[in-house]
Amino acid sequence: MPSKRIIPCLDVKAGRVVKGVRFEGHADMGDPAECAVRYRDEGADEIVIYDITASAERRTIDYGWLSKIARALDIPLAVAGGIRSLEQAIACLEHGADKVSINSPALERPELITEIADVAGSQCVVVGVDSRSVDGEWVTFQYTGAAETIRKTPRRMLDWIVEAQERGAGEIVLNCMDQDGVRRGYDIEQLTAARARLSIPLVASGGAGEPQHFVDVFQKADVSAALAAGIFHSGAVRIPDVKRAVAAAGLEVRL
Amino acid sequence: MEVAVIKVGVGNTASVLFALERLGARGVLTDDPARIAEAERVILPGVGAAAHAMQNLRAKGLDAALRAFPRPLLGICLGQQLLYERSAEGGAECLGLIPGEVEPIAARPDLPVPHMGWTAMQITQEHPLLEGVASGAYFYFVHSFACPLNAQTIATAEYGRPFSAVSAQRNVLGCQFHPERSGAIGARVLKNFLSLPC
Numbered sequence: 035m036p037s038k039r040i041i042p043c044l045d046v047k048a049g050r051v052v053k054g055v056r057f058e059g060h061a062d063m064g065d066p067a068e069c070a071v072r073y074r075d076e077g078a079d080e081i082v083i084y085d086i087t088a089s090a091e092r093r094t095i096d097y098g099w100l101s102k103i104a105r106a107l108d109i110p111l112a113v114a115g116g117i118r119s120l121e122q123a124i125a126c127l128e129h130g131a132d133k134v135s136i137n138s139p140a141l142e143r144p145e146l147i148t149e150i151a152d153v154a155g156s157q158c159v160v161v162g163v164d165s166r167s168v169d170g171e172w173v174t175f176q177y178t179g180a181a182e183t184i185r186k187t188p189r190r191m192l193d194w195i196v197e198a199q200e201r202g203a204g205e206i207v208l209n210c211m212d213q214d215g216v217r218r219g220y221d222i223e224q225l226t227a228a229r230a231r232l233s234i235p236l237v238a239s240g241g242a243g244e245p246q247h248f249v250d251v252f253q254k255a256d257v258s259a260a261l262a263a264g265i266f267h268s269g270a271v272r273i274p275d276v277k278r279a280v281a282a283a284g285l286e287v288r289l
Numbered sequence: 290m291e292v293a294v295i296k297v298g299v300g301n302t303a304s305v306l307f308a309l310e311r312l313g314a315r316g317v318l319t320d321d322p323a324r325i326a327e328a329e330r331v332i333l334p335g336v337g338a339a340a341h342a343m344q345n346l347r348a349k350g351l352d353a354a355l356r357a358f359p360r361p362l363l364g365i366c367l368g369q370q371l372l373y374e375r376s377a378e379g380g381a382e383c384l385g386l387i388p389g390e391v392e393p394i395a396a397r398p399d400l401p402v403p404h405m406g407w408t409a410m411q412i413t414q415e416h417p418l419l420e421g422v423a424s425g426a427y428f429y430f431v432h433s434f435a436c437p438l439n440a441q442t443i444a445t446a447e448y449g450r451p452f453s454a455v456s457a458q459r460n461v462l463g464c465q466f467h468p469e470r471s472g473a474i475g476a477r478v479l480k481n482f483l484s485l486p487c
Contacts, residue, residue, distance in 0.1 A: 035448070036406030037427065074472070079407055079429075105307045110429055110470045130303040132431075132470060153299050155337050155367075157403050157431045204403055204431075233396040235405050258401060288407040288427040 037286040038252050039079035039259035040276050041237065042266045044069055045086045046115075049099060052086070053264045063267040067103045073266065074109050076273040079288060081107060082135065082207075082261060085115025089138045090183040094122045097129045104130020114162055118142070123150045127158060135207060137162035138176045141187055141194070144201055151202030159205075160237075161198040165191040165224065166211040172224055175211060191224070192231055199234050206232060207261060209239040215264055217243025225255035237261055244271060245279035252285050290483060293328035295355070295368075296320040298345050300336030305365065308469035312476065314483055322354035330483060331358050335366025335467075339391070339434070340379025342371060355384055361485045362461050369456060369463025370436055378434050386461045389437045394448060403433045404448040410466070414443040416457050418481050426474050428454070428466035436465060 051063040085095040094116035114135035123134045164175045172191035177183035210221035220241045235258035242262035265271040309316035346352045364372045376391035396402040407427040435452035444455035456463045468475035
């Protein structure tokens with residue numbers, strides 16, 4: 035069995051790691067390569083680098099700092115932000131990313147998922163989904179990097195994740211926006227519903243505030259991995275504490 | 290030391306090149322059979338799907354170059370699967386350097402596929418490639434197909450059922466995990482590979 039993965043996500047804006055609350059208001063938390071290596075040393079199972087404004091600004095991530103991080107890192111690296119073509123996805127892989135995560139561009143043009151999967155393999159394609167409850171239904175949102183660009187899409191989250199899987203996604207990262215940044219725990223109900231629809235791995239995102247939240251999401255929603263950003267950047271929670279708590283609950287983790 | 294990293298198609302071969310660089314070896318991404326024949330070591334990385342990868346190798350005469358390569362050859366992930374006779378992925382005829390057929394991993398409600406993550410590996414036969422690696426160490430795996438257990442299996446891992454995590458047949462070696470993305474223990478396996486006698 036694979037161990038449950040703990041994934042710190044580096045939200046990057048203008049080449050610096052930032053910490054945001056509910057997608058609004060950001061504070062500088064340091065250099066991406068330095069942060070990535072520090073998390074690796076603390077036991078991160080994987081690193082996600084997310085250029086939070088790339089998609090809204092209609093550009094992709096900076097290959098210069100991507101290579102710099104990939105060169106230093108010896109654990110899996112996924113990148114997200116503004117990847118809207120096969121060429122950009124390939125360029126990310128060729129600059130050292132192991133996986134590319136696509137979100138808004140996949141909603142715009144779902145064929146992109148298949149195009150990347152056909153050429154580079156499904157294992158390289160992660161589909162990120164931003165979702166929140168609207169009138170009793172989970173609905174996907176686009177361009178969530180900035181308050182002025184965010185918009186609701188007509189797609190229901192549960193339909194969209196199944197479509198993404200059918201189109202060749204190798205993994206889904208479900209970011210539950212109502213929980214994001216507020217540290218009250220992952221959205222167990224939404225993640226459980228998503229997990230039941232998928233045969234590919236599901237990664238939980240949004241809401242982690244303490245080690246017990248990771249235990250809860252693994253035990254109750256049976257996700258493969260849990261992602262968190264702000265709590266790791268601020269030092270409020272450290273990766274070894276999370277792993278100890280998850281192991282103490284009888285779940286398998288790489289210590 | 291020059292290590293020829295086979296350019297099979299599009300993929301994350303940069304991670305392999307960076308890992309070699311960290312170990313002080315020079316990785317060269319190439320699809321030139323002459324360059325491969327002269328290399329001190331060859332790495333066949335895992336890129337794309339089996340049938341497509343074999344098609345690319347054959348089109349460039351790389352299948353013959355790999356079969357004839359006399360020094361240590363390491364297949365990583367899909368690269369290990371290509372060393373076998375056949376793969377169920379696209380019904381591919383593979384290199385036939387290791388006997389057996391690669392099978393799909395069956396998805397179950399409790400087992401998402403691809404198998405993606407850090408999994409403990411058990412060593413079943415001592416081998417210089419695994420020197421300094423303890424049974425039970427965690428490696429990073431990402432795959433939807435798996436190599437069967439056979440006489441060439443030197444380490445196993447389990448996902449639903451056991452599969453060959455590392456195989457060895459004389460100079461031909463394969464690992465299902467990604468050593469370049471398995472932290473310090475993965476680097477140790479790559480270092481062992483670079484230190485094998487020619």
